[in-house]
Amino acid sequence: MFDPLQYLPILIFLFIAVGLSALFVFLPMGVSRLTGAHSPNAEKNSEYECGFPAFEDPRAPFDVRFYMVAILFIIFDLEAAFLFPWAVSLDLTGWPGWITMMVFLFELIVGFAYAWKVGALEWE
Incomplete structure (x- = not known):
């Protein structure tokens, strides 16, 4: 039979x-x-990650070089993420694992x- 008191610990959690x-x-805010x-100014609202102002026309042309550098960073970050498990399990994978890497x-x-x-890495 269905007993709703069984779900009481989950609801409390x-x-x-x-x-x-x-x-x-909400407490820090x-x-x-x-x-x-809380004193916003032009410096705090300026772009620092995306490379172009965030509050402009979304259809405005933008520079793609930032995204190229970001994609390269992700690729090499994933390379490091693949190298650690490979190095740990190299004794299990042997030569086929080494050749694949x-x-x-x-x-x-x-x-x-x-x-x-x-020239994707050059920034003018």
């Missing part, structure tokens, strides 16, 4: 989780408003050389 989440979100730390690294080196050659 959910209420506590939602309450703590709201506290961690309220404290910054009360202490005067060398092919993977060769492809990455060729891609990096191509990006360097076409």
Whole structure:
């Protein structure tokens, strides 16, 4: 038979989780408003990650070089993420694992050389 009291611990956990989440979100915002730390200015609202102003016409042309550098960063970050487990399990994979990783690294080196050659890494 269905007994709703079985779900009481889950509901208590959910209420506590939602309450703590709201506290961690809204308490710092309220404290910054009360202490005067909330003072937006042109420097704070300027672009620092995307490379172009965030509050302009969305159909305006933009520079693609930032995204090329970001994609290259992600590629080499994933390379590092693949190298660690490969190095740990090399004794299990043996020569086939080593050859596969060398092919993977060769492809990455060729891609990096191509990006360097076409000037994707140069910032004017």
